[in-house]
Structures are given as structure tokens and as C-alpha cells.
Amino acid sequence: MNSFYSLLISVGLLWAGKNTQSPYVVVLGIVQDGGMPHAQCQKKCCKNLWGKVKKEKVSCLGIMDPGTNQSWIIDATPDFPEQHQIITQGNDIKLAGIFLTHAHAGHYTGLMHLGREVMGAKNVPVFAMPRMRNFLETNGPWDQLVSLHNIKITEMRKQKEIKLSDRLFIEPIRVPHRDEYSETVGYQIMGPNKSLLFIPDIDKWEKWDQDILMRIKHVDFALLDGTFYSGDELPHRDMSEIPHPFIVESMDLFSSLNTPNRNKIFFIHLNHSNPVMEKTSAASNMIRSKRFNVAREGIIFPL
Template sequence: MRQLFIIITSFLLLLFQSEKEEVSNAPYVYVLGVAQDAGYPQINCEKQCCKRVYENPEYRRMVSSIAIVDPISKEEWIFDATPDFSEQVKLLNDHTNRHGDLPEGVFLTHAHMGHYTGLMYLGREAMGAKNMNVFAMPRMKSYLETNGPWSQLTLLGNIALNSINNMKAVQLNERVAVTPILVPHRDEFSETVGYLINTGKKQILFVPDIDKWQLWEHSITDLIKQVDVALLDATFYKNGEINRDMSEVPHPFVEESMELFENLSKEDKAKVHFIHFNHTNPLLIDNSEAVRTVVKYGFKIAKQGAVIIP
């Protein structure tokens, strides 16, 4: 009887160890930045929201971006090339100990300044990269190919543009696949997409910019239920947050999103990580009333430098 107990215990320990190794080797999210396109602090802002950063530089946050890291293949992909791209590549390299390397590719969401202008650091005036893989939707690809200075990046072979299409998966390796999903946004120069990232057994939704959830042909609540992690647009916490007509810069207010998500289960709410905060958004301030409210209702707040394991 004792021998049978030892055999069963050994088997369970081996099974637990196998599952633990599988989790530790699974691809995961590494958060490279959480701020809106213009960063935090924002240019020429003399309000208290930015003064606190001038006085305490450790509060600075880089522009919204994430990486997918595959520990098995030692590959990484960055989502959006922000104005902080140089520092974010360094942050990622420090995390993965791949010093001096670029990621395997960059997936772009759209042509607003915080989401693609970091490509300039791959050009002649900077590192002069060789055929860096950049994945872009048709209008975004055409925009880069036909407008300077971006066209020079393709002409000189600094970047290699890869076409992607709505709801068509791109298989990056045997574990990681990425599917772009069109979202309604201010599409002056390109279409806008979010991404559904499949890491084998887990799925991650990344939507840093959208006008309003109700304008989307997809149900955000249904998608949250289907995925394991959802990094979602939280540019503004509430209406009236900035001194301009906020209909000119439509985004789902965090208050609106929490109301829309209130009937989700506790487990589904915990999947939501808010990201892409304007400099006025109190979610940038640790332990603010807004932060406490979001946490109380069961949601999470993306943190720069955080690892998110689905």
C-alpha cells in the first residue's frame, strides 16, 4: 500500500512539474508602455498631472506598446512602434537578455503619431536596420510606401513591409499566431486594427484605440469571454477630462467600459487590463481614487514593465 502511495505521489509530482514547465515556457505579454500617443508627461503641460512627473521623473511612462515573448524560440514581436521605440527595445532586451538585438517584427495598429513614428529609428539617420519585418494593413502599408520619410525606409531596405488583412491569421512560429481585427477609429491616413494573439492554448486581445465599443461590429463583452487577456483602450477615465470637445477625440471612457462590463463574471473582469492613458487620466497615479475604483470592480491596470501571463 505504501509503495502504491509513493508511485501515485511521484506521478502527481511529475505531472505538476510538467504543467509548471509548460506554463513557464508559454509565450507571454511584456508591457513596454501605457501612455497615450504623446506620452506622460505631455508636451507643454503645466497642470499638476504632469508637474508631478517633472518633480518625480520615476513617474514618467512611455507610450502604449506591448511585446509578445516566446521563451522557447527566444523570439519577440512588438506591437506598435512608438516615439519611445528606442527605449522600449532596450527595455525589452534588458528583460530577455538579448542585448543588441531587434525583435523579430513590429505589428502596427494605425497611422496616428504614437503608433508608428518610432520606425524612424530604424532609418539611415539612426541604426540603419536591415529588413526589419513590419506588419501593416493595406492602407497603412501604402501610406508608408508612398509618403516620405517613411518611403525611404523601404527604399533603403531598413524595413521589410509585410501585408496583413482583416481576420486573416499570420502564423509566426509553431506557437504564436496574430490576427488583425478592424476597429472603428479616426482613419485619416490608414485603417485601424486591434490584434488577437494566439499563443497556442491561450488568446490575448490588444485594442489600444477605438472610438466607442458600441460602434464595433464585434461584441467586446463576447470577446472578453473568449480570450484569456484583454488589453483595452482606456485613454480617458471620464467625460470632461480635457478642456476641449471630447467628441473630436472619441474613445471609450473607462467609466463607460466598466458599466458595459459590469455583468461579466469575476473571472472575465479579471482578464481586462486597461491601457493607453492620456496624461490627464488618474489611472496613471498609483492609489488614486480612480485606481481604487477600477480595482474594486475587479479590473486591472496595465503597468509598464509588467509581465502578463495568460
């Protein structure tokens, strides 16, 4: 295991326990939209998981500010009930808002749990870009969440900071992706001491009008799209229809970074077919040997 990765987990957990007033980000899930086990999959990666209580949750981050007793979630996934339980610690901490990245299945459909069929929530703040807001307000069943005041949508603008608390800020960052129904954004989260970049979905780094290398250099942690390790994972699918930067491509691009900057990078949003889901796989070992990391559920990033 990468020594930095091990240190981050142990120090992060210790830090969160002893510095209960300090804000942090916690990984609530790491898997691509379809989760794991993945519907219809009978391959080795999923076969032994059917019927098991333990499963891998869909990619999601929690932001915690114990000083104000507030929490926020980035993306409302199909695993929203469990992720909500973790981030609110059984309703002891207020869920102060949900930030959406885009309108693909694993990133917003968890909103259904806020409706009257389940939680019957009242005016939960949901932060969305203009097209994402329009999608929710003009399509059922999501429009009912608005009309019944289960959610209250706040429209975001790209690269415009939003204040979460006196010491926490978040900024949506537009990225190129398959924007059939909405824009796609990543986020930069800024705390009193550290910052974190989160881009779970992007087509290819070279399609972006920003320099990802510079972005990495200017933050303390970078959780980046690692959906597929390589183009060989899904031989029955046309990979051009589901573009993502392969991890092997990203590692080549990021190889010019020095070791401290490479240590900042954690690949997330992993497809069930991705061999790095197995911590001891050759692919996982390769990532560690190049001084990169793979996000795992429960990792804490102090801000």
C-alpha cells in the same frame, strides 16, 4: 490593489523566470500617444515629472518566444529605443517583427529609429494593413525606410491569422477609429495555452460591428482602450474630436460580466490627464472595487 492584479504580476514574473522556453506578452508602455509628461502640460499630473529620469512610456506590447529566441513589438512608439532594448534584451533576442495598429503619432513614428540616421536596420519585418502600408510607402520620410530596405512591409488582412512560430499566432482585428491615414486594428495573440486581446484605440464600443463582451469571454486577457476615465478630463478640448470609450462607460458595459471575466480586463493607452495613472487615486480604487484592472509597465501575461 486588486488581488488578481497582484497575483498576475508575481506569478507572471516567477513564471517568466522559471519557464524560460514559454511565450509571453509583456507591457512595455501604457500611456496615450503624447506620453507622460505631456508636451505643454503644467498640471499636477505632469508638472512634477519634468526633468525626472523616470517617465511613463507610450502604450506598447512585446511578444516573447524564448524557445525561438525571437520577439515582436506591437506599435513603434516615440519610446522605441527603450522598448527595443527591453524586448531584445540588449540584442540577445532577435526582433522578428513590428506590428502596427494605425497611423496616429504614438503608434508608428518610432520607425524613424530604424533608418540610416540611427540603427541603419536591414529588412526589419513590419506588418501593416493595406492603407497603412500605402501611407508608409508613399510619404516621406517613411518611404525612405522602404527604399533603403531598413524595413520590409508585409501586408495584413483583417482577421487573417499570421504565424509567428509553431506555437504563437497573431490576428489583426479591424476596429472603428479616426482613420484619417490608415485603418485601425487591434490584435488577438494566441499562444499554446492562453490568448490575449489588445485594443488600445477604438471610438466607442457601440460603433463596432463585433460584440466586445463575447470577445472578452473567449480570451484569457483583454487589454482595452482606457484613454480617458471620463469626459471631464479635458475641458478645453472638444471630446467628440478625439472619441474613445470612457473607462466609466466601459465599466458600465462590462458590469454584466461575471468576476472572472472582469478580472481579465486591463485598461491601457491612458492619457496623461487620466486619474488612474495615479495608482492610489479614487478612480483607480473604483476600478479595483469593480474587479477590473489597470495595465502597468512590466506586467507579464503568460501565453
